[in-house]
Amino acid sequence: MEVTKTAKDAVQKVEEKVENGLGVIKDSFNNLASHLPxxxxxxxxxxxxxxxxxxxxxxxxxxxxxxxxxxxxxxxxxxxxxxxxxxxxxxxxxxxxxxxxxxxxxxxxxxxxxxxxxxxxxxxxxxxxxxxxxxxxxxxx
Incomplete structure (x- = not known):
């Protein structure tokens, strides 16, 4: 079964959102940790x-x-x-x-x-x- 360009684009967008979400989570934890003495x-x-x-x-x-x-x-x-x-x-x-x-x-x-x-x-x-x-x-x- 051949994967269409649209399906590849959709998968790529999902992967980008996951990576961006992980970045936001990491930044949030870093911000939280910076306020814990x-x-x-x-x-x-x-x-x-x-x-x-x-x-x-x-x-x-x-x-x-x-x-x-x-x-x-x-x-x-x-x-x-x-x-x-x-x-x-x-x-x-x-x-x-x-x-x-x-x-x-x-x-x-x-x-x-x-x-x-x-x-x-x-x-x-x-x-x-x-x-x-x-x-x-x-x-x-």
Whole structure:
């Protein structure tokens, strides 16, 4: 069976649309990833966890930390500098705008004792276990 030119053109158009769609998806994921700050999770002791979130260029007053249900969400805004003009840059890789990152909290985290400190572009969040879940050492008498 011979494939007509019209059928070949139709197949080619479908392939182009698929390739363009994949490009749009890739660009969307890249844009999303650029607004997810880097984070480190560490176990400081058997009862304490620390989350470090890199937020360079963000001011302390532009950071919001919220616990809702079983998620801790860090939201920040990196604002444009007043002197920044599009004409001043050939290539500008610094991202500006809303930054957000969420972390799932397990049941053993005490939501009332979460602490946060911001210094030199790094947000440090301290999470303690609930008292009933902390390690208890028992002395043998």
């Amino acid at each position: 880097f984070a480190n999770l560490a176990k400081k002791s058997s009862d304490t966890f620390v989350i470090e979130v890199d937020l360079p260029g963000v001011k302390k007053e532009d950071i919001d930390i919220k616990v809702e249900d079983d998620y801790l969400t860090v939201t920040a805004v990196r604002k444009f500098k007043n002197e920044l003009k599009e004409d001043d840059y050939y290539l500008c890789e610094s991202d500006y705008g809303l930054i957000s990152r969420s972390f799932a909290l397990s049941d053993n985290i005490d939501r009332d004792s979460i602490g946060a400190k911001f210094e030199n572009g790094r947000l440090t969040i301290t999470l303690d276990k609930v008292a009933s879940k902390k390690v208890k050492n028992i002395t043998v008498g």
